[in-house]
Amino acid sequence: MNTASARLQSKWDEAKAKDMSEAEKLLYRSNLLGSDKRITNYGGGNTSAKVMERDPLSGDMVEVLWVKGSGGDVGSIKMDGFATLYMSKLEALKGLYRGVEFEDEMVGYLPHCTFNLNPRAASIDTPLHAYVPKKHVDHMHPDAIIAIAASKNSKELTQEIFGDQIGWLPWKKPGYELGLWLEDFCKKNPDAKGVVLESHGLFTWADDAKDCYELTLEIINKAMGWFEEQTAGKAIFGGTKHESLAPDARRAVAARLMPAIRGMVSGKQHMVGHFTDNDAVLEFVNSNRMEELAALGTSCPDHFLRTKIRPLVVAFDPAKGNLDAVLEGLPQQVAEYRDDYAAYYERCKHDDSPALRDPNAVVYLIPGVGMLTFAKDKATARISGEFYVNAINVMRGASTVSDYVGLPEQEAFDIEYWLLEEAKLQRMPKPKSLAGRVALVTGGAGGIGAATAQRYLTEGACVMLADIDTEALTKTRDQLAASFGADMVRTVEMNVTSEDAVAAAYADIAVEFGGVDILVSNAGIASSAPVEDTTLDLWNKNMSILSTGYFLVSREAFKVMRAQDIGGSIIFVASKNGLAASPNASAYCTAKASEIHLARCLALEGAEAGIRVNVVNPDAVLRGSKIWSGEWLDQRASTYGTDKEGLEEMYRQRSMLKRNVLPEDIAEAAYFFASEQTAKSTGNIINVDAGNVQAFTR
Numbered sequence: 001m002n003t004a005s006a007r008l009q010s011k012w013d014e015a016k017a018k019d020m021s022e023a024e025k026l027l028y029r030s031n032l033l034g035s036d037k038r039i040t041n042y043g044g045g046n047t048s049a050k051v052m053e054r055d056p057l058s059g060d061m062v063e064v065l066w067v068k069g070s071g072g073d074v075g076s077i078k079m080d081g082f083a084t085l086y087m088s089k090l091e092a093l094k095g096l097y098r099g100v101e102f103e104d105e106m107v108g109y110l111p112h113c114t115f116n117l118n119p120r121a122a123s124i125d126t127p128l129h130a131y132v133p134k135k136h137v138d139h140m141h142p143d144a145i146i147a148i149a150a151s152k153n154s155k156e157l158t159q160e161i162f163g164d165q166i167g168w169l170p171w172k173k174p175g176y177e178l179g180l181w182l183e184d185f186c187k188k189n190p191d192a193k194g195v196v197l198e199s200h201g202l203f204t205w206a207d208d209a210k211d212c213y214e215l216t217l218e219i220i221n222k223a224m225g226w227f228e229e230q231t232a233g234k235a236i237f238g239g240t241k242h243e244s245l246a247p248d249a250r251r252a253v254a255a256r257l258m259p260a261i262r263g264m265v266s267g268k269q270h271m272v273g274h275f276t277d278n279d280a281v282l283e284f285v286n287s288n289r290m291e292e293l294a295a296l297g298t299s300c301p302d303h304f305l306r307t308k309i310r311p312l313v314v315a316f317d318p319a320k321g322n323l324d325a326v327l328e329g330l331p332q333q334v335a336e337y338r339d340d341y342a343a344y345y346e347r348c349k350h351d352d353s354p355a356l357r358d359p360n361a362v363v364y365l366i367p368g369v370g371m372l373t374f375a376k377d378k379a380t381a382r383i384s385g386e387f388y389v390n391a392i393n394v395m396r397g398a399s400t401v402s403d404y405v406g407l408p409e410q411e412a413f414d415i416e417y418w419l420l421e422e423a424k425l426q427r428m429p430k431p432k433s434l435a436g437r438v439a440l441v442t443g444g445a446g447g448i449g450a451a452t453a454q455r456y457l458t459e460g461a462c463v464m465l466a467d468i469d470t471e472a473l474t475k476t477r478d479q480l481a482a483s484f485g486a487d488m489v490r491t492v493e494m495n496v497t498s499e500d501a502v503a504a505a506y507a508d509i510a511v512e513f514g515g516v517d518i519l520v521s522n523a524g525i526a527s528s529a530p531v532e533d534t535t536l537d538l539w540n541k542n543m544s545i546l547s548t549g550y551f552l553v554s555r556e557a558f559k560v561m562r563a564q565d566i567g568g569s570i571i572f573v574a575s576k577n578g579l580a581a582s583p584n585a586s587a588y589c590t591a592k593a594s595e596i597h598l599a600r601c602l603a604l605e606g607a608e609a610g611i612r613v614n615v616v617n618p619d620a621v622l623r624g625s626k627i628w629s630g631e632w633l634d635q636r637a638s639t640y641g642t643d644k645e646g647l648e649e650m651y652r653q654r655s656m657l658k659r660n661v662l663p664e665d666i667a668e669a670a671y672f673f674a675s676e677q678t679a680k681s682t683g684n685i686i687n688v689d690a691g692n693v694q695a696f697t698r
Contacts (some may be wrong), residue, residue, distance in 0.1 A: 007224065008038060008217045012210050022051040023066050025209035027388035030068065032213060033140060039220060040398035041390050042383045043073045043300040044141040045108045045201065045216070048129035049209065050087060056116055067129045069120035074393040083122035089113035089419035092128040093561055094180075096425070103176040104420055118339035124420060127179025133186050134205035134359040136212035143390050144223035145202040147397030152405050158196045161226045164220060166202075167195040173415060174200075174301065186342070194219060199299045201409050216315070231400045237287030242367040243317050244282050250369045253323060255507040256563075257364075258372060259315065260327055263564035264334045265374050267362040270566070271576025272434030272462055273514025274381035276389065277370030285365045294365060295400060297406035298391040299449065301415045304381075306387040307373075309344065309412045313361035314338045323413055337361050340456025348413035364390045372379075376436055378462050378487040378513060413420045432460030433675055438513040439463045442496055442553055443523035448573060448621060450480070451663035452670045453519050457484040457669065460516065465508045466494040496549030506556045516562045518674045519557040521550045521595075522573040531586050538589045546591035547598070554602055558611065567610025571597045571673045573666065576687060596685065603683035612682040617671040619689030620651035621661050656691025658664035 017025055026049040033039050033047065046068035058250035068074060069083040090113050093106060110122040129137045148157050158168040160384040163205050167189055173180045183202065185195055186576055194204035204219055205329055206212035245253065254275045267273050277690055294311050295364040312333065317327045341359040362374040362384050368433035371388060375381040398404035406412075415421070439456050443449040444465025453463045457480060466481075467473045470493050477491045490512045494505045509516050525545050554570055577585060596615055603613040652660050669686045672678055685697050 007221045008036065010214050010217055010611065011035075012213055014210070017210065019505060022209065023079070023082070023136075025049070026051075027077065027080070028064055028076055028682065029138075029209050029213045029553075030074040031138075033138065034077070034217065036072060037146075037386065037390075038224075039142050040074065040140040041302060041387055042075070044085045044131070044300075045074055046072075046125050047074055047139070048137045049279060050135045053084075053115065057362065062115075064115045064239075065090060065126070067126055068123065071121075072123075072379060080120060082118075082128065083110075083120045084115040084118045085110065085113040085122060085126065085130070086115050087130065089130040089295045090127070090570050093127075093176075097176060097180075100177045103625060106176040107420060110586070124174050126176070127176045128182055128203070129179075131179045131183035132205050133183070133188075137203065137205045137206045138208050138212055139203050139221070139301055141201040141390070142220045142223070143393035144220055144227055144397065145196060146300050146390070146394045147227065147401075148223060149196050149200055149202075150394050151200050151398040152406055153402055154196065154198050154405075156274050158400065161223060162196075162219070164189070164191065164470050165193050166204075167192045169195055171198040171199050171200065172411070173411065173418075183284045185626055193626075199405070201250045201300060208633055227397045227401065228413060228659060231397070234400050236396060236400060237284060237293065238289035240286055241288045241290075242286040242318050244277075244286060250277050251511050252507065253316070253366065253369045254372065255510040256323060256327065257330075257564040258510050259318075259364070259560050260330055261334070261372065263333050263366060263373065263566050264331065264565070265358075266436070266566050267360075269431070270438075270439065271374040271376065271514065272378045272381050272436055274373045274375075274378065275370060275475045275511050276373070278386045278389070280389050280392050281371045283520065284396070285367050285370065289517065290367070293395050293404060294453065296404060297412060298388075299405065299407050299408040300390070301407070303391045303394075304407065304412055305416060305421070306362070306384045308341070309364045309406075309416070311365050311371075311388065312361035313365045314364055316366050316369065318438070334360065343391070344409065344413065345417075348410050349417070352418045352419065354419070357417075359402075363493070367529045369426070372514075374432070377460070381484065381514075382487060386461035420631070433520075434671075437459035437461040437517040437522065437671075437674070438509065438515060439518035439674070440509055440516050440553075440557070441520040442466045442494070442549075443573075444491070445469050446522070447663040448618065448666045449520070449522050451474045451667035452522065453480060453489075454483075455664075455671045456518070456665040457488055458673065459675075461674075462488050462490075462513045462515075463656060464490040464492060464505075465513050466492050466496075466505055466514065468493060468495050468524070477549070489563055496521075497544045498554060502552045502556050506560055510560060512541050516557060516560050516565075517566070517568050518572045519553060519568070520674075521553050521570065521574065522672055523549055523553075524573070527583075527588050529587075530584050534587055542587040542591040543594070546588070547594040550598060554598070554613075558606065561606075561611050562609055565609070568606075568612070569674045569678075570599075570602065570606070570611065571670050572596070572613070572615045573670070574599075574617050574685075576617050576689045576692055576695045578615075578617060579687075579697065580692060600683055607682055609698075612678070614678070614682060615685040616675040617675065617685060617689060617695065618667055619655075619661060619687075619692060619695070620648070621663055621666060622656050652690070654692075655689065657692065659690045661688060661690050 030047040035306050048067035052061050053063045065085045066082045155168045204216045258273045297309040323365040338359040345356050373381045373385040393403050436482045441449045446465035474490045481489045492505045495501045574595045575592040577589040599613050601616045
């Protein structure tokens with residue numbers, strides 16, 4: 001599956017580790033393992049160490065299990081991400097165990113085993129680590145091992161590859177019983193260094209942290225090397241059926257499909273999309289056996305919890321380019337998937353099963369193009385795609401050397417609708433007000449644009465910043481990504497007066513996030529000159545950017561929003577000058593008035609589709625605004641007979657409320673119009689100008 005040059009290399013730095021405590025070495029080892037997706041997927045697997053600690057009450061030295069807490073990720077975990085439990089109390093739990101039909105109740109006993117009042121909740125895998133009689137235990141989900149675990153003859157393959165070094169256990173849902181199975185295996189096989197769990201993953205153990213880490217790498221590398229030898233020269237996935245489109249053509253297809261799918265799957269909550277067209281995905285979606293293997297479902301529990309039991313294969317033929325027909329038939333495909341999922345639920349549910357969850361697919365496979373994934377936020381959509389790539393790698397290995405076997409349907413259901421998993425979902429925090437929404441902000445590198453983007457990001461939206469200033473755009477993106485994460489922010493260099501540039505920007509936002517829900521049309525310039533000194537070029541420049549530009553970005557927003565059919569919100573950042581004339585600014589004021597009337601027209605057109613169009617009118621927002629630098633600032637200062645330093649104070653005093661207007665004030669109004677608070681408002685204007693009687697709308 002990987003070339004020899006791609007083998008895992010030990011990154012253990014003894015100089016760094018020599019002064020660490022055993023708990024600190026556990027953290028170090030965990031972060032090293034989780035940093036490589038060939039070792040384990042995001043949030044998958046866990047690590048532990050049995051450490052002697054001083055009891056805070058008795059002062060005695062006691063053995064404590066440090067184990068990754070519930071819901072953590074070994075790659076990014078910190079010390080507070082580990083649960084700590086008395087080993088003596090974990091041993092005592094064996095006397096309370098009533099059998100496999102009652103094993104879920106054992107989770108309720110874990111808090112009673114907590115050491116030092118640690119608030120981190122212990123995971124369902126805690127017994128699997130506790131009862132292995134070794135100081136250090138790694139449980140990883142490497143693709144190369146799961147490919148063995150998901151093969152029809154996985155037990156025989158494990159023996160062939162590892163001999164007696166690594167054992168094998170049949171599929172068992174994670175939990176207390178599996179912990180006892182592992183203990184029993186270790187007692188009967190004292191020389192074994194680990195075990196492959198059928199359809200699940202790998203356990204390895206040692207009495208030293210470094211030894212455990214390097215053993216894990218050794219076992220994974222051995223599996224990778226074996227697969228490399230066994231798959232050499234063989235047809236993968238039954239050979240090639242389709243040819244990939246060129247990269248730009250793949251993105252163009254994704255840009256049309258994603259808004260349509262996003263609209264269909266956003267009934268309960270807005271979804272965010274992610275597009276993947278790497279080599280592993282393309283090899284799979286273009287293969288002869290793709291549909292057959294995809295229908296079998298995923299194997300590892302971590303995979304299908306993120307991706308659902310199976311994907312939806314989009315009926316696209318890259319040779320025919322039948323995209324229009326695909327779009328026409330998509331509603332039926334999506335409906336059929338929902339019906340199939342509901343039938344799966346009905347077949348497998350128990351009397352106490354949680355209610356049917358969202359029946360839409362998470363993963364969409366497109367021959368010649370790649371893979372789309374949709375989830376409640378961008379990070380989850382991206383990670384779901386990564387998990388399905390893991391599943392592809394597993395199917396690649398297993399189907400080439402043996403027969404790939406997905407997890408039995410009932411077993412998959414029992415994990416997906418596990419009451420313990422449901423309890424975890426119920427503990428999730430309430431979504432933020434703009435969760436799942438996607439916003440495009442033009443003039444995104446300026447003061448108002450950046451402040452609006454920050455306000456939206458704070459409320460959970462994904463944001464694409466558009467601007468013509470590449471340097472400022474990059475700086476703004478980096479600042480926002482540092483606070484909210486790189487998943488949430490994208491940028492596009494865009495001239496709002498160019499039809500091609502605007503259309504390309506919307507194609508980008510469709511591919512990056514799945515579509516758009518909010519447009520903040522904010523790109524602008526400002527000019528000041530007496531009418532007799534206003535050249536035609538100056539007049540046309542104002543109209544081109546401030547009127548035509550607003551038309552172009554709105555027109556494309558309407559196209560995407562109609563394709564999604566889930567409504568939307570368009571906010572024009574106009575100006576007090578669109579309502580109240582100012583001297584020596586006829587071009588600017590006229591263009592701004594045009595924006596306001598365009599918004600009214602669009603509000604009429606968009607209402608039947610749930611597309612709301614509203615206006616925010618700022619006045620005198622000097623701080624952070626690029627239009628207040630250079631000639632405009634000089635010209636306005638000259639018009640009002642003051643200097644640069646006095647202009648802001650002059651505007652403050654001119655206002656009725658005697659207050660400065662800041663970018664954050666405009667951002668708050670833009671948030672108001674994007675939020676559900678104004679779900680019943682369109683064609684409206686909010687003046688954020690500290691009070692100007694000439695700009696009153698009535």
